[in-house]
Amino acid sequence: MIIFGWGQDFRVMGEVGLVECNNCDNTASWLVVETKKKATVYFIPVAKWQHRYFCVCPVCKSGVELIGKEQAQDLLLKSLEQKETARIQMGHGRDC
Numbered sequence: 001m002i003i004f005g006w007g008q009d010f011r012v013m014g015e016v017g018l019v020e021c022n023n024c025d026n027t028a029s030w031l032v033v034e035t036k037k038k039a040t041v042y043f044i045p046v047a048k049w050q051h052r053y054f055c056v057c058p059v060c061k062s063g064v065e066l067i068g069k070e071q072a073q074d075l076l077l078k079s080l081e082q083k084e085t086a087r088i089q090m091g092h093g094r095d096c
Helices: 069-082
Strands: 004-020 027-041 044-056 063-066
Touching: 004 044, 004 069, 027 069, 044 069, 063 069
Parallel strands: none
Antiparallel strands: 004 027, 027 044, 044 063
16 A cells, blocks of 8 residues: 655745734734645655745734745845844735
């Protein structure tokens, strides 16, 4: 008997510093999250596809989709360099 499965996996890449959420009006350290779909055989991942990146409010889980891995990494790098309060305009996946 072969045991196989599929699903979605995610990992937190880091925090971008303090951001005011337009949805819940809270100011918190937003997270940069990578999601991907995966297939497993005997609980071992054998394939991963459809990598997507988001900047997410930790309070209400609202956020914006980032354009790609490069934008997610640039955003994390900027937050390390600046450590300032940022403002995300909801609905725009360009600059968090």
